[in-house]
Amino acid sequence: MGNIVDRRKNNKGKSTGNRQKFLRRVEDQIKKAIPDIMSQESIKDAGTGGSVSVPIKGIDEPSFHHQPGSGRKYLVRPGNDRFNEGDRIPKPEGEGKGGGGRGKGSNSPEITQDEFTVVLSREEFLKYFFDDLALPNLLKKFMDSTYTFSYKRAGYTKDSVPSRLNIKSSFQQSLARQIALKGAYEKKLKALMLQLEGVAEEEERMLLEVEIEKVARQARTIPFFEDVDLRYNNFEQVPTPVTSAVMFCIMDVSGSMGQHEKDIAKRFFTLLYLFLTRQYKNVELVFIRHHTEAKEVDEEEFFNSRESGGTVVAPSLKLMHKIRRERYDDSWNVYCCQASDGDVWSREDAVNCRRLLRELILPSVQYMAYIEINRNSEGDLWQAYKEVCDEINFSMRRIQEVNQIWPVFRGLFRKRDELNAV
8 A cells, every 4th residue: 555645845735825815815803803812812922823713704715506496406315215206305303403512502693603713823923913013203214225235355256357356365376376386397307307317228318308308497487377376355245234223112110010010011012022023124122121220121131020119210211311322323213112000209200201201312212102001090100291292203002901902002003104094
């Protein structure tokens, strides 16, 4: 018995083209399921792929069939030993009474449908999250081509234009060739001289002397330069960033931020992290956590540290401005996302934040978003930021529950042409 080995790259015999057609058919249902994914799963896990349940309606393939009742049909049913032509066949028991399912029926008039589970890869999963999102106000020349190309020295080549001739390298190649050839001729001359000493016949000696003279002449006439010696400077194109973008992530980890608020903040920043690392190759992230003090941390500490304390917000904005001034010049597109519950130690801190925002932060950033995570009323920070919310590069949003993360995130980072169409 022969064995059939399926070596097709597409799993389960599904072609990539057919899969993409199917995903386009259920695209709307997948997008509607995104808010539920935000509230039910870890966003980091969502970034590795996952499954989405969509209604069965609409996934059936269209097909041609005969219209019922048109024309005569003659059918032969094999294995019939109970009925003759013209007999009335009784309706099967249970038809229209809940089918073959067990349990009590429902008197609800609502028609329900089973669900179909679509398993998405990481790239497919993130596509539905981020394809229609973009960093606002990113200068077009930086977006059209993140890289420009410059020429960099890359060793030597044997063929090029004369202006790129490397004299030193060519001279070294010439000396190496001359030494190698002279060594070969000298070895041959030495062998001929030894042979000449052992020859007595005049005619044979004359022939050897002619050969010795010929080899000696060749050794003296080795050309100083040959085409094979020439070496030219080689240059290759290397991508060079025209400019880059930097995103400052500022998260409040003070004692007033409860577990619910911190969970929402981490989910939001995780979603932002996935968005930036997928959509842009040349975006740096700077993570800042603050309570009474502000500190720049790495990614691991930003998302996992349990450090807490009082609430003073202004130092975080000062630290951001200090880092931006020291590391990033005017060629960088600077962005900032700040998440807090809005509570501050004193009204003076809120006033300082507003002043820093107006005088230092907003003049130097392309876009800043403030997310307030508060189940109750507007916080002190929200009240202070209200006075600068009319700036075109500043947005404020409130999040009270986990299922509001995605609508807020989408509202902050929708592409500008989509916003203008709304």
